[in-house]
Amino acid sequence: MNISPEIRHFLNTPIRIGGRSAPGRLLIAPMAGYTHVAFRELMAHFGGYGLLFTEMCSAKAVPHENPKHSLVFRWRREELPNLVCQLFGADASIMAEAARRVAAEGFFGVDINFGCSVAAVCKRGAGAALLKTPDRAGAMVAAVRKAVSVPVTVKYRTGWADDPGGAAEMARRFEDAGADALTFHPRVAPDRRTRPPRWEYIGRVKEAVGIPVFGNGEVFDAEDVMRMLQTTGCDGVSIGRIALSSPWLPAVWTRGPGAGPPVGNDLYRFCAKRMMDLMRAHFEPVTALRRYKKWALFFAAGFRFGHRFSADIRGAKDIDAICAVIDKFFAGDPERNPRPNMHLFR
Numbered sequence: 001m002n003i004s005p006e007i008r009h010f011l012n013t014p015i016r017i018g019g020r021s022a023p024g025r026l027l028i029a030p031m032a033g034y035t036h037v038a039f040r041e042l043m044a045h046f047g048g049y050g051l052l053f054t055e056m057c058s059a060k061a062v063p064h065e066n067p068k069h070s071l072v073f074r075w076r077r078e079e080l081p082n083l084v085c086q087l088f089g090a091d092a093s094i095m096a097e098a099a100r101r102v103a104a105e106g107f108f109g110v111d112i113n114f115g116c117s118v119a120a121v122c123k124r125g126a127g128a129a130l131l132k133t134p135d136r137a138g139a140m141v142a143a144v145r146k147a148v149s150v151p152v153t154v155k156y157r158t159g160w161a162d163d164p165g166g167a168a169e170m171a172r173r174f175e176d177a178g179a180d181a182l183t184f185h186p187r188v189a190p191d192r193r194t195r196p197p198r199w200e201y202i203g204r205v206k207e208a209v210g211i212p213v214f215g216n217g218e219v220f221d222a223e224d225v226m227r228m229l230q231t232t233g234c235d236g237v238s239i240g241r242i243a244l245s246s247p248w249l250p251a252v253w254t255r256g257p258g259a260g261p262p263v264g265n266d267l268y269r270f271c272a273k274r275m276m277d278l279m280r281a282h283f284e285p286v287t288a289l290r291r292y293k294k295w296a297l298f299f300a301a302g303f304r305f306g307h308r309f310s311a312d313i314r315g316a317k318d319i320d321a322i323c324a325v326i327d328k329f330f331a332g333d334p335e336r337n338p339r340p341n342m343h344l345f346r
């Protein structure tokens, strides 16, 4: 199914976020270990999105981080106008200091992570843990707001109880504290994507605030994009894993029939190879190999026999071996899955 012309027009309509304007309403969500500088360069090759988010960056590290050495706090100058840096941390003043560095470097804006529910982050009192203490979460947004004039956005999830009213209340708190936009992922912490997201809660959050709300969670195809927008009334859509799997999709969705990149085996092979080149250009060989293998799992989820491809990539000892796996797999003109293989997609 194609995106309807009305929805395409909507996705291409710029949206005001604080004092700046994002050129489109399709966002590429932050993903730790994945939305690094190499992946973002691949995405930029295709385009079609409004904003891209970095991996979550530790607020403690950011003020002193050297972008030449950091794996996560690293960027290409040309991507900054559409790039939001996501920060996580437990302390409002440390977050504010990190936000000042982000703003000084020229990012589009700062995003605050209140969604991550992995134990390593939550036990330090950061990420979704802060949703247990709404006062502290609000104070953190207010501190970051006060520290910078660039857009301040918040990404959060339903909370620790399945309570849409609580999520709407949290949205109001973030808005009152000075957030310029919200990305809302309607799942309870610590659910790591096992149950379906409750999209109907996105509508509740949207109704609660005047700032833009981007819906997030299991948008995998054109029909999902349209259904999320039409059923929730949200202002835009944030996509995560499907962008890893099919980086060309934002371009296909927003440019319309015939105007996006021609989708087929040549494109898939190009992506697999280009990603390798970009990893090598941006990272040391060991990191490039490790990060490529992680990404390949999501990329493989788009193919009918992707598990075989993914296992072969995982077993490859070096970059030459990976290139041989890619050549062999695409020589067979592999079949695409209509929806990603969820066993590879967790």
Ligand SMILES: Cc1cc2nc3c(=O)[nH]c(=O)nc-3n(C[C@H](O)[C@H](O)[C@H](O)COP(=O)(O)O)c2cc1C
Binding pocket: 029, 030, 031, 032, 033, 034, 055, 056, 086, 113, 114, 115, 116, 155, 185, 216, 217, 218, 219, 238, 239, 240, 241, 242, 346
């Ligand atoms: C591997 C992985 C890493 C993620 N890392 C982050 C992160 O650093 N910050 C964040 O706010 N969300 C993170 N998320 C959550 C995603 O941004 C998104 O909310 C989630 O994947 C649901 O969207 P999707 O169904 O479109 O993938 C991560 C998700 C995945 C799969």
